[in-house]
Amino acid sequence: MVSPFLSHKVDWQTNTALEVSDPIASPGAISGTTEPGRHRKLAEAHEFAETIIAAIPDILFEMDRNGRYLQIWTKHPELLAATKQQLLGKTVNDVLPPEDAAAALRAVREADEKGVSDCHVIRIVQQDGEPRWFEHHVAKKAGSETSSQTFLVLSRDVTERKLAEHILDEARTRLLTVLQTIPDMVWMKDMDGAYLLCNHAFEHLVGKSESEIIGKTDLDLFDTDVARVLRERELAIDAGGAVINERWVIHQGSGQRILLEIRKVPIIGAEGKTTGVLGVARDITELNASREKIHRMAFYDSLTDLPNRELFYERLRQAMADAHSHRQLVGVMMMDIDHFKAVNDTMGHPVGDELLCQAARRFQASVRTADTVARLSGDEFAILLPSIRHANDLADIAAEMLKTFDEPFLLDGKEVFVSCSIGIAFHPDHSADANDLVKYADSAMYLAKRLGRGGFQFYSRQLTEDAQHRLMLESELRRAIERGELEVYYQPKVLVENGMMVGSEALLRWHHGKMGMVPPAQFIPIAEDTGLIADLGRWVFREACRTAAQLNADGSVPHKVAINFSSRQFQRSDLVQMVTEILDETACHAEWIEIEITESLLLDQQYETLATLCALRTKGISIAIDDFGTGYSALNYLARFPIDTLKIDRSFISSDDKRSAELVKAILSIARCLGQSVVAEGVETVEQAAFLRASGCDAAQGFLYSKPLPKAEFVKLPQFLSI
Numbered sequence: 001m002v003s004p005f006l007s008h009k010v011d012w013q014t015n016t017a018l019e020v021s022d023p024i025a026s027p028g029a030i031s032g033t034t035e036p037g038r039h040r041k042l043a044e045a046h047e048f049a050e051t052i053i054a055a056i057p058d059i060l061f062e063m064d065r066n067g068r069y070l071q072i073w074t075k076h077p078e079l080l081a082a083t084k085q086q087l088l089g090k091t092v093n094d095v096l097p098p099e100d101a102a103a104a105l106r107a108v109r110e111a112d113e114k115g116v117s118d119c120h121v122i123r124i125v126q127q128d129g130e131p132r133w134f135e136h137h138v139a140k141k142a143g144s145e146t147s148s149q150t151f152l153v154l155s156r157d158v159t160e161r162k163l164a165e166h167i168l169d170e171a172r173t174r175l176l177t178v179l180q181t182i183p184d185m186v187w188m189k190d191m192d193g194a195y196l197l198c199n200h201a202f203e204h205l206v207g208k209s210e211s212e213i214i215g216k217t218d219l220d221l222f223d224t225d226v227a228r229v230l231r232e233r234e235l236a237i238d239a240g241g242a243v244i245n246e247r248w249v250i251h252q253g254s255g256q257r258i259l260l261e262i263r264k265v266p267i268i269g270a271e272g273k274t275t276g277v278l279g280v281a282r283d284i285t286e287l288n289a290s291r292e293k294i295h296r297m298a299f300y301d302s303l304t305d306l307p308n309r310e311l312f313y314e315r316l317r318q319a320m321a322d323a324h325s326h327r328q329l330v331g332v333m334m335m336d337i338d339h340f341k342a343v344n345d346t347m348g349h350p351v352g353d354e355l356l357c358q359a360a361r362r363f364q365a366s367v368r369t370a371d372t373v374a375r376l377s378g379d380e381f382a383i384l385l386p387s388i389r390h391a392n393d394l395a396d397i398a399a400e401m402l403k404t405f406d407e408p409f410l411l412d413g414k415e416v417f418v419s420c421s422i423g424i425a426f427h428p429d430h431s432a433d434a435n436d437l438v439k440y441a442d443s444a445m446y447l448a449k450r451l452g453r454g455g456f457q458f459y460s461r462q463l464t465e466d467a468q469h470r471l472m473l474e475s476e477l478r479r480a481i482e483r484g485e486l487e488v489y490y491q492p493k494v495l496v497e498n499g500m501m502v503g504s505e506a507l508l509r510w511h512h513g514k515m516g517m518v519p520p521a522q523f524i525p526i527a528e529d530t531g532l533i534a535d536l537g538r539w540v541f542r543e544a545c546r547t548a549a550q551l552n553a554d555g556s557v558p559h560k561v562a563i564n565f566s567s568r569q570f571q572r573s574d575l576v577q578m579v580t581e582i583l584d585e586t587a588c589h590a591e592w593i594e595i596e597i598t599e600s601l602l603l604d605q606q607y608e609t610l611a612t613l614c615a616l617r618t619k620g621i622s623i624a625i626d627d628f629g630t631g632y633s634a635l636n637y638l639a640r641f642p643i644d645t646l647k648i649d650r651s652f653i654s655s656d657d658k659r660s661a662e663l664v665k666a667i668l669s670i671a672r673c674l675g676q677s678v679v680a681e682g683v684e685t686v687e688q689a690a691f692l693r694a695s696g697c698d699a700a701q702g703f704l705y706s707k708p709l710p711k712a713e714f715v716k717l718p719q720f721l722s723i
C-alpha cells in the first residue's frame with residue numbers, strides 16, 4: 001500500500017524517493033542526514049504512515065478535481081462501489097448514480113475552495129447492490145500543483161449510524177403521529193418556559209397554531225395571572241424534580257367550561273438535570289360528569305335528591321368517630337310519614353312522590369347545614385345530627401320539625417294535612433354502633449307511632465327489652481297453634497232494646513304454658529307484623545265457623561258470629577278461597593258470619609280491598625267496621641264499600657264528654673241514612689245502655705251483658721241477657 005501522505009509515487013523496491021513531502025516527519029528531521037540515513041528515515045516515515053492507514057477503518061481516496069479516483073487505500077474493498085481496479089482512473093460520475101456523484105463532487109469542490117470539507121454523507125451502492133452511507137471528509141492535498149490539485153477523501157462507513165438515525169427518525173415520526181392523533185393535550189417547554197413542542201389537541205385548546213405557540217411562553221398565550229401560576233408550578237418542578245398533578249377549570253370563549261386533569265413531569269437531560277417540562281392534559285369534563293352522576297346514583301336518592309342509606313351510614317360512622325375527640329353527642333332521628341300509604345293509594349303515586357319531596361324539604365329546612373337528611377326507603381327518612389351538646393337540643397329540633405307539619409301540604413291542588421312520627425337515639429349514650437343507633441331510633445319512632453302519631457320519642461333501654469320480649473313472643477306464638485295454647489272466646493252481642501242475644505264476637509285467647517294468659521293487644525300486633533296472622537286468622541275463622549254452625553243448628557234464632565280480620569289478611573289473594581273452603585268444611589252458612597275490619601284497611605288498600613269485600617259480601621257474609629270513629633272516619637268510604645254494620649268504638653261509649661255523646665248520635669244518624677246497623681262496643685253501665693236505647697242504637701256489646709267467654713260457657717248463656 002502506498003502512503004497518501006507522500007505527494008508522489010515512491011518506488012519502494014528501489015527505495016528511490018523524489019520530492020518527498022511528509023506531514024508527519026518534518027522536513028528538518030530528514031535534512032542534514034546522509035543518503036542511507038535519509039532512506040532509513042523515509043522508510044520509517046513510510047512505515048508510520050502505513051501503520052496509521054492500517055489502523056483506521058476508513059477508506060482513503062485520492063481524487064482530482066473531477067472526482068477521478070487516483071488512489072484507493074482500504075482494508076475493506078467490499079465497501080467500494082466497484083473493485084479497486086475498476087475504480088482507478090474513473091470519475092465518480094462514471095461509477096456512482098448522478099445524485100451521489102454530484103454530492104461527492106460538491107464535497108471536492110468545497111475542499112478546493114476552503115481547503116477542507118467535512119461531513120458530506122454520500123450514499124454508495126455496493127458491489128452487492130446494497131446501499132451504504134459514507135461520511136466524506138475531503139482535504140486539499142498539500143503541495144499539489146494548482147492545475148493538478150488532488151484531494152484526499154476520507155470515507156467513513158456510517159451506515160450503522162445512518163440506519164440507527166433512520167430508525168430514530170421513524171420512531172420520532174411515529175411518536176409525532178401518535179401525539180397528533182391522541183385526544184390528550186401534550187406539550188414540552190424548556191426551562192425558560194418556552195414551548196418546544198405541542199400537539200393538535202393543545203393547539204385546539206389554546207386556539208393557536210403550532211407555529212404561533214412554539215418559542216412562546218404562557219405569558220404570550222394565557223392571562224397574566226394564569227401564566228404566573230403556571231410558571232411558579234413549573235419552577236417548583238425544576239427545584240424539586242417532582243411530578244405535578246393538578247386540575248384546571250378552563251372557561252372557553254364559547255362559555256363552555258372544561259375540566260382538565262394535568263400531569264407535568266420534568267424532562268431530565270443527559271447530565272441528570274431538568275431541562276424542561278413535559279405536560280399532558282386530559283379533558284375530563286364528561287368523565288367527571290359521569291363520575292358525579294354515578295356517585296349521585298350510588299349515594300343519593302333520585303326522587304328527593306337527598307343522601308341515601310349508604311351515604312347516611314358513611315356519614316354517621318364518620319360523625320361517631322369524630323365525636324370521640326369532641327365529646328359531643330351524635331343524634332339520629334328516624335322519621336316516618338303517618339298514613340303515607342293512604343295518601344299514596346288514594347291520591348296516586350305521583351302525588352305520594354310529591355309529598356315525599358315536600359316533606360324532605362321541610363325536614364331539611366328544620367336542621368343545620370352540617371346535619372344530613374337522608375331518605376332510607378319509601379317514606380322512611382333519617383337525620384344525622386352531629387355535634388349536639390345536650391339531648392334536649394334534639395328534643396327541640398324534633399319539636400320544631402313536627403311544627404313544620406302543622407302546615408298543610410299542597411298536593412294535586414288540594415291542601416292535605418299529614419303528620420309524621422319521629423324516633424330519636426344518640427351516641428354515645430345509646431350505642432357506639434351505627435346500625436344499632438339507627439335501629440334504636442327506629443324502635444323509638446314505632447313507639448311514637450303507637451302512642452298516637454305526630455309526636456317524637458327518645459329511645460330507652462325499655463324499648464330494647466320490649467323488642468326482645470316481642471321476639472320471644474313471636475317465637476312462642478309460632479308454636480302456639482300446634483301446642484294447643486289458643487282458644488276462641490265469644491262475647492255476646494245483644495239488642496239494646498231487650499237484651500236478646502243476636503250474635504257474638506269471636507275473640508282469640510292465648511294461654512301460654514309459662515306466661516299464662518297473653519292479651520290479644522300484645523300478640524295480635526306481633527302476629528300482624530310477622531305475617532303469622534294468616535295462620536292464626538285461618539284457625540280462628542275455622543273455630544268461629546264451627547261455633548256459628550253449632551249455634552244455628554236448631555234454626556230457631558239466627559246467631560251471627562263476628563270475626564276480626566286484620567289488614568294483613570287482606571293482602572293474601574286467596575282470602576276468598578280460604579273463606580269459601582272453611583265455610584264448606586264446617587257446613588257454616590255465610591249469613592251466620594260477619595267480618596270485622598278496621599277503617600285503616602279501607603284507607604290503605606283501596607282497589608283490591610274493595611274487590612275482596614265485594615266477593616265476600618256476594619257470598620252472603622256481612623261486613624262490619626270495627627272501632628268506628630277512631631281512625632280517619634273518611635265518610636266517603638261508607639258509601640263506596642259494602643258495609644253492613646258500624647261498631648262504635650268503646651271510647652265514645654265510656655266517655656263522659658258531651659261531644660262523644662253527640663258523635664254517637666251523629667254516627668247513628670249516618671248509619672240510618674246509609675241503611676247500616678250499629679253496634680255499640682264496651683257497654684259497661686246501665687246508663688250507657690239507656691243512652692244508647694234512647695238514641696236508637698240497635699245492638700250493643702260489653703261487660704254489662706257479658707265478658708268474652710270460653711265456648712263451653714258461652715253456649716250455656718241464656719237467649720236474653722237481662723240487665
Ligand SMILES: Nc1nc2c(ncn2[C@@H]2O[C@@H]3COP(=O)(O)O[C@H]4[C@@H](O)[C@H](n5cnc6c(=O)[nH]c(N)nc65)O[C@@H]4COP(=O)(O)O[C@H]3[C@H]2O)c(=O)[nH]1
Pocket residue numbers: 491506507508519520521524537540564565566596626627650681682683684701702703704708
Ligand atoms: N274494657 C272493656 N273492654 C271490653 C268490653 N267489651 C268488650 N271488650 C273488649 O273489647 C275488645 C273488642 O274487640 P276488638 O275491638 O275487636 O279488639 C280486639 C281485636 O282488634 C283484636 N283481636 C282479638 N281477637 C282477634 C282475632 O281473632 N283476630 C284479629 N285479627 N284480631 C283479634 O284484639 C283486640 C282486643 O281484644 P280483647 O282483648 O279480647 O278485647 C275485646 C273485648 O274483650 C267492655 O265492656 N269493657
